[in-house]
Amino acid sequence: MLDDMPAPLVEIDGLRVEFRGETGPIVAVEDVSFSIAPGETVCVVGESGSGKSVTSLSLMRLVEFGGGRIVGGALRFARPDGRMADLSEADDGTMRNIRGNEIGMIFQEPMTSLNPVFTIERQMTDGLRLHRRLSGGAARARALELLREVRIPEPERRLRQYPHELSGGMRQRVVIAMAMACRPRLLIADEPTTALDVTIQAEILALIDRLKRETGMAVLFITHDMAVVAQMADRVVVMYRGKLVEEGPVGRIFAAPSQDYTRALLAAVPRLGEMRGKAAPEPMRIVGADPGMARSLEPAARPEPLLEVRNLTTRFPVKGGVLRRTVAQVHAVEDVSFILNRGETLALVGESGCGKSSCGRSILRLVEPSSGSVTVGGTDILALSPHDLRLARRHMQMVFQDPFASLNPYMRLADQVAEPITNFGLARGTDLTDRVAMLFDRVELPRSFLRRFPHELSGGQRQRVAIARALAANPKLIVADEAVSALDVSVQAQVLNLMMELQADFGISFLFISHDMAVVERVSHRVGVMYLGRIVEIGSRAQVFENPQHSYTRALMSAVPVADPARRTIRDDLNFRPIPSPVFPLGHEPGPSVYAEVGPGHLVLTEPGGAA
Amino acid sequence: MKVLRPFLTPKGAIGVLLVGAVLVIALLAPLLLPDTAATQMDMRARLSPPTLAHPLGTDQLGRDLMYRVLLGAQTSIFIAVSAVVMSIVIGLPLGIVSGYYGGWTDNVLMRLVDTLLSFPALLLALTISAVLGPNLQNTIIAIGVAFTPFLARIIRGEALRVAQMPYVEAARAAGTTDGKMILRHILPNIMPPVIVQSTISLAFAILAEAGLSFLGLGTQPPNASWGLMIQASRDYLDRAPWTALVPGAAVALTVLGLNMFGDVLRDVLDPRMRGRG
Numbered sequence: 001m002l003d004d005m006p007a008p009l010v011e012i013d014g015l016r017v018e019f020r021g022e023t024g025p026i027v028a029v030e031d032v033s034f035s036i037a038p039g040e041t042v043c044v045v046g047e048s049g050s051g052k053s054v055t056s057l058s059l060m061r062l063v064e065f066g067g068g069r070i071v072g073g074a075l076r077f078a079r080p081d082g083r084m085a086d087l088s089e090a091d092d093g094t095m096r097n098i099r100g101n102e103i104g105m106i107f108q109e110p111m112t113s114l115n116p117v118f119t120i121e122r123q124m125t126d127g128l129r130l131h132r133r134l135s136g137g138a139a140r141a142r143a144l145e146l147l148r149e150v151r152i153p154e155p156e157r158r159l160r161q162y163p164h165e166l167s168g169g170m171r172q173r174v175v176i177a178m179a180m181a182c183r184p185r186l187l188i189a190d191e192p193t194t195a196l197d198v199t200i201q202a203e204i205l206a207l208i209d210r211l212k213r214e215t216g217m218a219v220l221f222i223t224h225d226m227a228v229v230a231q232m233a234d235r236v237v238v239m240y241r242g243k244l245v246e247e248g249p250v251g252r253i254f255a256a257p258s259q260d261y262t263r264a265l266l267a268a269v270p271r272l273g274e275m276r277g278k279a280a281p282e283p284m285r286i287v288g289a290d291p292g293m294a295r296s297l298e299p300a301a302r303p304e305p306l307l308e309v310r311n312l313t314t315r316f317p318v319k320g321g322v323l324r325r326t327v328a329q330v331h332a333v334e335d336v337s338f339i340l341n342r343g344e345t346l347a348l349v350g351e352s353g354c355g356k357s358s359c360g361r362s363i364l365r366l367v368e369p370s371s372g373s374v375t376v377g378g379t380d381i382l383a384l385s386p387h388d389l390r391l392a393r394r395h396m397q398m399v400f401q402d403p404f405a406s407l408n409p410y411m412r413l414a415d416q417v418a419e420p421i422t423n424f425g426l427a428r429g430t431d432l433t434d435r436v437a438m439l440f441d442r443v444e445l446p447r448s449f450l451r452r453f454p455h456e457l458s459g460g461q462r463q464r465v466a467i468a469r470a471l472a473a474n475p476k477l478i479v480a481d482e483a484v485s486a487l488d489v490s491v492q493a494q495v496l497n498l499m500m501e502l503q504a505d506f507g508i509s510f511l512f513i514s515h516d517m518a519v520v521e522r523v524s525h526r527v528g529v530m531y532l533g534r535i536v537e538i539g540s541r542a543q544v545f546e547n548p549q550h551s552y553t554r555a556l557m558s559a560v561p562v563a564d565p566a567r568r569t570i571r572d573d574l575n576f577r578p579i580p581s582p583v584f585p586l587g588h589e590p591g592p593s594v595y596a597e598v599g600p601g602h603l604v605l606t607e608p609g610g611a612a
Numbered sequence: 613m614k615v616l617r618p619f620l621t622p623k624g625a626i627g628v629l630l631v632g633a634v635l636v637i638a639l640l641a642p643l644l645l646p647d648t649a650a651t652q653m654d655m656r657a658r659l660s661p662p663t664l665a666h667p668l669g670t671d672q673l674g675r676d677l678m679y680r681v682l683l684g685a686q687t688s689i690f691i692a693v694s695a696v697v698m699s700i701v702i703g704l705p706l707g708i709v710s711g712y713y714g715g716w717t718d719n720v721l722m723r724l725v726d727t728l729l730s731f732p733a734l735l736l737a738l739t740i741s742a743v744l745g746p747n748l749q750n751t752i753i754a755i756g757v758a759f760t761p762f763l764a765r766i767i768r769g770e771a772l773r774v775a776q777m778p779y780v781e782a783a784r785a786a787g788t789t790d791g792k793m794i795l796r797h798i799l800p801n802i803m804p805p806v807i808v809q810s811t812i813s814l815a816f817a818i819l820a821e822a823g824l825s826f827l828g829l830g831t832q833p834p835n836a837s838w839g840l841m842i843q844a845s846r847d848y849l850d851r852a853p854w855t856a857l858v859p860g861a862a863v864a865l866t867v868l869g870l871n872m873f874g875d876v877l878r879d880v881l882d883p884r885m886r887g888r889g
Contacts, residue, residue: 391787
């Protein structure tokens with residue numbers, strides 16, 4: 001394959017990067033070699049700690065600012081005059097000339113990669129004046145042109161605005177416009193869509209792809225998401241623990257991976273649509289693990305409701321003015337009703353700000369709902385006194401998104417898992433120790449972890465501790481709020497399988513809150529799609545995924561990147577309707593959620609609100 | 613003993629050494645030195661620079677600065693430590709309750725604290741001391757009350773931050789009661805800034821005592837305290853700078869030691885720092 005290629009734009013040869021550690025150098029990247037041809041998209045994919053970001057930062061020589069050192073190898077880059085320059089030995093002046101000029105870079109966080117105190121114009125024209133020596137007027141004209149190129153509406157107005165006045169997707173477009181300002185021949189994109197919602201991700205991916213085709217620049221795309229790789233890449237570089245595992249054209253990598261690690265990585269990725277025609281959730285594929293409890297997850301013949309939510313509404317006050325009076329309300333959850341059966345999983349899926357998390361928190365009364373009713377096993381949760389509520393929490397537990405923040409850094413793991421048991425007086429003394437040890441066994445953590453503190457564990461291990469804590473009091477309901485979103489894909493698969501096993505063993509009901517459609521399709525019995533505080537469509541997994549009726553459900557599904565390079569859905573410029581603000585003036589009373597039943601138990605929101 | 617390893621770093625060792633030395637001096641000097649050592653005047657050697665007879669020089673009344681510094685340690689340290697402990701005892705519950713419960717409790721408590729904050733700390737201490745009468749105990753109360761609002765503010769901010777952490781929400785979802793929540797989840801997580809602020813407060817307390825003494829409300833002459841010595845040196849700075857340097861160095865070394873000790877203490881208490889160099 002390599003023989004057919006034109007002269008490469010970038011040749012990374014035997015790169016080795018070290019960071020200074022407390023007990024000696026830590027090797028972050030070891031013997032990594034690959035090249036990028038002009039006009040080609042190379043995706044570097046790997047899980048956290050694989051060295052993929054360090055590799056791209058080395059190419060920009062930015063790794064030194066983070067305490068890293070390039071100790072070996074060459075980073076050859078074709079300068080405009082055709083010479084190959086070794087960037088690992090380039091001086092500061094040369095690098096300044098290359099950064100932002102010949103190589104553009106976009107980062108993960110669109111919130112923090114723009115300076116909040118300067119206008120968009122100021123930030124966009126700085127680079128143009130420096131590298132292209134444009135005058136103020138010419139730089140402004142070029143900035144406008146760039147904003148049009150990235151399809152930002154009303155570009156003249158945007159130039160005068162500050163970053164906080166723009167939405168996340170718009171900000172990332174500005175960042176891309178800035179990276180494109182000097183017509184770089186290489187664009188490095190480091191997880192550019194990870195922090196974005198799926199519809200905005202689709203727009204940004206389409207934008208990068210179009211710019212690449214129009215300008216002929218090469219793209220080095222860093223990501224952890226195999227689905228994004230499938231949509232974007234010409235060639236793929238798979239990295240694991242600082243080493244290059246496998247490299248090849250995208251079709252070959254997905255169709256016939258030659259390395260075990262690549263196979264495992266691909267297997268763990270859920271693909272939207274692969275559950276078509278299946279009645280029950282299925283465990284994630286993990287290479288080397290035996291599947292075999294799918295049957296037990298089939299929905300009960302006679303479903304028995306555990307959680308009933310009726311007309312749940314939650315509003316948060318927006319305070320303003322000198323007296324900090326409530327001036328408006330965020331309508332976070334608006335007239336939501338659903339039933340979750342015993343031993344089943346109901347997924348609430350939607351984009352950020354749609355109210356799915358607020359809904360979960362309202363059910364547990366971690367935030368106080370404004371109206372509606374919530375019953376768990378016949379108990380009206382919203383009517384309970386604080387004392388009774390505390391006791392009722394024994395039956396409903398929660399697993400949070402961020403395994404780093406949901407465990408107290410100052411408490412031993414055993415004590416944290418024991419907390420619900422002691423809170424409800426379920427066990428003490430050796431009985432308690434035994435129970436905690438058994439919970440550790442159940443979530444497959446070694447008992448040696450009992451005496452450890454959270455920081456000594458990896459993200460996946462911490463999430464197992466959080467699950468053990470949620471299980472400790474034998475709850476009937478667990479609300480899992482984006483419980484696997486922060487985890488690497490292989491770890492995510494293991495944690496999801498653990499949750500499904502626990503469901504099969506103990507008959508636990510899960511309210512599974514997630515933004516990830518492919519994961520939801522895999523694990524849930526029923527699915528509710530949320531938009532602007534309301535459920536716009538709810539039904540069985542098959543009904544919602546195989547026969548989506550609401551236009552928002554369809555838009556959401558069309559935006560999900562599919563982990564299959566043969567099915568490239570993200571190509572043409574996409575423009576989804578931006579989600580309107582859920583903030584309304586005081587006294588605003590939107591109408592009730594009215595549903596049409598399009599199939600047995602398959603409800604679609606008719607009016608009002610929604611994108612129908 | 614892995615837990616105590618931070619004390620074996622240079623910073624930890626110096627901190628322990630300095631704080632230990634100051635404590636030993638404060639406890640033993642009054643027992644080992646004659647009562648009159650600090651007040652004995654050597655009229656022939658007033659404002660004497662360091663000599664063999666007076667290794668650290670003398671003040672304007674010919675009193676030996678070495679003895680005065682050694683004997684003044686007890687007063688200064690006792691007042692400073694007591695006052696800061698008092699401000700923690702009042703400020704910690706105030707700040708935690710305010711930050712954790714929020715709402716009206718927070719509003720009322722913090723307006724009170726803000727009222728206290730709006731007086732200069734020294735003026736507040738001066739007023740309290742003047743009202744209660746000048747003696748050791750009232751000096752401690754005056755300084756302690758004056759320092760409380762600063763600490764309460766810092767603790768409230770931290771408690772507010774920690775109360776919003778997911779592990780607090782997780783504990784609430786697990787049925788944890790408020791009391792247990794504060795003791796096990798809030799308190800350990802707000803200690804680092806409290807420790808740092810306390811060591812800084814100790815330094816200011818030593819100086820605040822000096823201010824009160826100067827105005828005749830703190831330590832009464834001829835007894836020695838570091839603050840009193842610094843104040844007395846004011847008129848002789850050009851002719852006899854050692855009169856200021858000697859007690860000044862004592863304050864500086866004590867504060868340096870406390871700061872280092874506080875830093876290391878914070879690391880020892882933080883499980884994340886254990887097992888590291």
